[in-house]
Amino acid sequence: MSKEVVAKVKLEIVAGQxxxxxxxxxxxxxxxxxxxxxxxxxNDRTKxxxxxxxxxxxxxxxxxxxxxxxxxxxPASFLLKKAAGIxxxxxxxxKEKVGRVTRKQIEDIARIKLPDLNTDDLQAAIRxxxxxxxxxxxxxxxx
Numbered sequence: 041m042s043k044e045v046v047a048k049v050k051l052e053i054v055a056g057q058x059x060x061x062x063x064x065x066x067x068x069x070x071x072x073x074x075x076x077x078x079x080x081x082x083n084d085r086t087k088x089x090x091x092x093x094x095x096x097x098x099x100x101x102x103x104x105x106x107x108x109x110x111x112x113x114x115p116a117s118f119l120l121k122k123a124a125g126i127x128x129x130x131x132x133x134x135k136e137k138v139g140r141v142t143r144k145q146i147e148d149i150a151r152i153k154l155p156d157l158n159t160d161d162l163q164a165a166i167r168x169x170x171x172x173x174x175x176x177x178x179x180x181x182x183x
Contacts, residue, residue: 043102043103043104043106044102044103045100045101045102045103046071046101046102046103047071047100047101048098048099048100048101049067049068049071049098049099049101050096050097050098050099051063051064051067051096051097051099052094052095052096052097052115053082053094053095053097054092054093054094054095055086055087055089055090055091055092055093055094055095056083056086056087056089056091057083058078058079058082058083058086059079060075060076060079064078064079068099068101068107071101071105072101072105073099073101073105073107074105077107078099078107078109081109082097082109085111086111093114093118094114094115094118095111095112095114096111096112096113096114096115097109097110097111097112098110098112112156113152113153113155113156114152116149116153116168116169116172117129117172117176119149119152119153120141120149120169120172120173120176120178121176123141123145123148123149124138124139124140124141124178125139126138126139126178129175129176129177129178130176130177131177132177133174133175133176133177136177137177137178137179138176138177138178139177139178139179140178140179140180140181141173141178141179141180141181142180142181142182142183143180143181143182143183144183146166146169146170146173146180147162147166149169150162150165150166150168150169151165153165153168153169
């Protein structure tokens with residue numbers, strides 16, 4: 041018989057740097073999760089990722105206060121900023137362009153994101169990533 045799910049909590053945490061401080065503590069403590077167990081397990085599973093990588097995680101909390109979690113791929117905006125070498129996107133993306141990405145970089149990011157997107161089609165995933173890039177004020181150039 042399966043355990044009763046009490047809550048599903050979605051968080052974005054820097055790989056290998058989880059701590060009981062916000063956002064982890066205030067999100068999980070009300071559900072009775074042992075914060076140090078979560079922090080230790082999360083940091084162990086993300087210790088081999090590149091430093092500074094943002095990792096979305098979905099924590100499922102059960103009635104007996106046990107939990108499990110699923111790591112997702114980094115957000116497309118994070119991957120695009122890294123590919124373009126910029127700190128943040130544009131405040132006015134239709135007027136002010138802040139960087140450039142190539143079609144090859146967009147395809148690579150789409151391949152990374154594909155398991156977490158609601159499509160199995162690579163071309164659809166590429167279009168989704170292109171939309172994110174345009175909304176960030178990035179110019180898409182041919183190689």
